[in-house]
Every structure is written in C-alpha cells, then in structure tokens.
Amino acid sequence: MQIDVYQLHRHAWNRKLLNTYWFLVMLQLPFEFLYSFTAKRDLPSTLSHLASSVLIMILILILLETTNRYYKKLLDYQIISGGAILSFTIIYFNYEVDLVALYILLPIFVSIFYHQLSKIVYSVTLTLLSFFILFTVRWSVLSDYTLADMLTILPVLSIITIIVSGIMKRGVEILDDLRTTTELKQELLIKNIIMDKLSKTDALTDLYNHMTFHEYLDELIEQNALGHFRIHIALLDIDNFKKVNDTYGHRAGDAVLKNVSSTLKNHVGLNDFVARYGGEEFAIIFTEKNTDEVFDLLERIRWQISQAKHAELNEHAVTISIGLCEYLPGTSKELLFAGADQSLYTAKKTGKNKTVIHSAPLKEAN
Known part of the structure; x- marks a missing residue:
C-alpha cells in the first residue's frame, strides 16, 4: 500500500x-x-x-x-x-x-x-x-x-x-528548491552507485572483476593476520571454450559465460566471493570452510555445469576444470595463486572436467 x-x-x-x-x-x-x-x-x-x-x-x-x-x-x-x-x-x-x-x-x-x-x-x-x-x-x-x-x-x-x-x-x-536539490543529490548518488558498481563488476556476467577480486583478497589476507580463519582459492576454467566460440560464435560463447556465472552465484555461500578472472576463467574465494567442504561444493558446481544444456550450443553442455588451493598464514598471495593455477593446469592435462586440490607444500620462488 x-x-x-x-x-x-x-x-x-x-x-x-x-x-x-x-x-x-x-x-x-x-x-x-x-x-x-x-x-x-x-x-x-x-x-x-x-x-x-x-x-x-x-x-x-x-x-x-x-x-x-x-x-x-x-x-x-x-x-x-x-x-x-x-x-x-x-x-x-x-x-x-x-x-x-x-x-x-x-x-x-x-x-x-x-x-x-x-x-x-x-x-x-x-x-x-x-x-x-x-x-x-x-x-x-x-x-x-x-x-x-x-x-x-x-x-x-x-x-x-x-x-x-x-x-x-x-x-x-x-x-521546491529543496525538492529539486534533493532529487539532484539522489540522482547523483544513484549515478555514483552505478559507476562504483560498474568499476567493480564485469559487464557481461555481473560478477566482480579481476581488480576487485584482488582488492578483496588482499583485505582478507590482512584480516587473517589479525585472527586466523581459513581461506581457499579456486580457479575455474571452461574447457575447450575457444572451440565453442569458433563453432557457435561469440554470442553463443557470451551466453555460456552468463549461464556458468549464474550457476556459480547460485551455489556459493554468502561469505564467498565470485569473480570473472579473465576470458573464460573464474575465481572464487571461500572463507570459513574446510577443504573437504569446499571440494564437495566445487564438485556440485562442476557437475551442475556439466549437466546444463545450452540452447545456443544446440542443447550441448560445457564442462569446467577447477584448481583449488588453501591459503597458509604467512605465505604470499602470489604463492597462493600459483598453487591454485598449478592445480588447474593439472586438471586440464589429466582429462579436464575435474577438480584438483593442490597438495604439495607452498614454497616461495628463489
């Protein structure tokens, strides 16, 4: 009313x-x-x-x-x-x-x-x-x-x-002057909110962008130094995405990106952070979950994506490969990403459509 x-x-x-x-x-x-x-x-x-x-x-x-x-x-x-x-x-x-x-x-x-x-x-x-x-x-x-x-x-x-x-x-x-001034301030505030959102999100998928992802991760690592809590990084890559673009066109590829992004947003928790990292690659920050919980969640996401049919692909599905790495207090952000990227590389090279957990000790490069 x-x-x-x-x-x-x-x-x-x-x-x-x-x-x-x-x-x-x-x-x-x-x-x-x-x-x-x-x-x-x-x-x-x-x-x-x-x-x-x-x-x-x-x-x-x-x-x-x-x-x-x-x-x-x-x-x-x-x-x-x-x-x-x-x-x-x-x-x-x-x-x-x-x-x-x-x-x-x-x-x-x-x-x-x-x-x-x-x-x-x-x-x-x-x-x-x-x-x-x-x-x-x-x-x-x-x-x-x-x-x-x-x-x-x-x-x-x-x-x-x-x-x-x-x-x-x-x-x-x-x-009237006060109403006009208020409306102008509200309009400016809305524009600033929109501009701020545009600067932090990817226009196609409406996920956070690469820069915002790193800003958030830096802040989490700083907070982790004050009070330890678990942080996991997952890098996700759509398998054979170049073939999708070459076969069905870039519009179909964009539709796939949107569908995959929607699946990611619908499955992660409120305390998790999803971003389009670049191209067909996505990144997720998980907080306050152990490795088994994160792995099970990623597997559900991977399975859901593999079962989703895309009208733009003549009802075919796509698959994703995932690399997962847990942040260890005292290590650098670069080392964390290196672990997740290495796990993603392993998933790609060993058949794709799978999730690989980084298990080797994280070591700084000499």
Whole structure:
C-alpha cells in the first residue's frame, strides 16, 4: 500500500493546530479570571462571564476534535473556521481590553501552515466577517470606535494578506528548491552507485572483476593476520571454450559465460566471493570452510555445469576444470595463486572436467 506522505504531514499539522487551540483556551482561563477581577465584577458576574466564554470555546474544540476523528475531508477549512470562532469569542467577551483585537488575525496565521492561497483568502474573508459582526454587536455600542475606524481594517488586512501570501509563496519556492536539490543529490548518488558498481563488476556476467577480486583478497589476507580463519582459492576454467566460440560464435560463447556465472552465484555461500578472472576463467574465494567442504561444493558446481544444456550450443553442455588451493598464514598471495593455477593446469592435462586440490607444500620462488 502506497503511503501519501503529504496527507500524513497535513494530518500531523492539523493535530498540532488543534493542540495549540487547546493550549490557547487553557491559557485564556486565568486571563479571563484576572480581567473579571480587575473589572471589579461581582462573583456571579465573573462566573457567568467565564462559563459563557469558556463553554463556547470548549464546545468549538470538541466539535473540531470530533471532525478530526470521523470526517477529515474538509478539516483544514474547519480548523481555520474554528480559529475564527475562537478569536471572535475571546474578543466578544473581552472587548474592553485594548489589544484583544489582535486575536482577529488568528485564522490568517493558521492558514499560512497550509501553503494554499485559497485557504488564505478563506481566512481573510472570515476575519472581515468576524470584524464587522463584532463592530455591529459590540464595538459600535460599547466602545469609542467609529465606522471610519473600522474601515481602516480593510487596508491593514490587505497588507497582511499580501505579506502572508508572499510568505507562503516563498515557502513553496524554498520547498521546491529543496525538492529539486534533493532529487539532484539522489540522482547523483544513484549515478555514483552505478559507476562504483560498474568499476567493480564485469559487464557481461555481473560478477566482480579481476581488480576487485584482488582488492578483496588482499583485505582478507590482512584480516587473517589479525585472527586466523581459513581461506581457499579456486580457479575455474571452461574447457575447450575457444572451440565453442569458433563453432557457435561469440554470442553463443557470451551466453555460456552468463549461464556458468549464474550457476556459480547460485551455489556459493554468502561469505564467498565470485569473480570473472579473465576470458573464460573464474575465481572464487571461500572463507570459513574446510577443504573437504569446499571440494564437495566445487564438485556440485562442476557437475551442475556439466549437466546444463545450452540452447545456443544446440542443447550441448560445457564442462569446467577447477584448481583449488588453501591459503597458509604467512605465505604470499602470489604463492597462493600459483598453487591454485598449478592445480588447474593439472586438471586440464589429466582429462579436464575435474577438480584438483593442490597438495604439495607452498614454497616461495628463489
């Protein structure tokens, strides 16, 4: 199932905005009480004032919470609307406080989080509506505000709308730039991974290449010096491969190389390392296995290859010869390869299609 990341983020922000509304209501409670106290209202008036304003705000939040749980389709607009009603309620019950009118901007600031011009326009419309309703039912009767004072809200809100829209557009531009930069970085990373893979693998067989094979073997020998573990090298060569190319063509020869490579990859263990060493020759590094285990595995590979029919060869099979040598701590890599190569030479000269283990002691050349 594909997850819509945008929807997840939007739901998360809606939850945060709802939490902010709850915080606003809880924060407003002591200020409502303090305002009633400083206004020298009697206790019944104070309690009535608090009950009316707080009850309305809590009912609004409960309605928003219910919508958030059961009907999220238009939750963005409902949260903006809830902010407008909350601000209206706070101003309506605290109209005598000079700075309380700033709450009228709450839905506009909330709409910024959605980065959509339609929601900004919607919030500004609600703000204007709230403002003129408040003027009609409160300020025109209970304050010194005049209609001319109220009309100044139009240019102020226009400027605020322009600024908010600019902030939103700039945020969208930053997100687009970030998305483009991220995509470019991902594309570059993928290219680097591909280039790294191409530099380490053989294009035809998708096995590791000659250079990577030696790098890995050098690292294993260094680790072996720190803590001894068994290492075996096997050199494998397809028998009579030149005849395959001469008889069936190089395309058929390439198909055989791919098939043999696939067999090798499917039979070795996770800790083993297979490479195309060159031409029709392959090399395998076996780790943490004894000689009998490696020999049995190579024999299964050799038998499997000898039984596989190739459509490119008119359903004929090919065989491989294998030379195996175990690494002895303290000896050189060159000596290890010499032992495996000598065993491979013996397998070739004694009938092919066999595995020969190097048994003579490894000695450095004088």
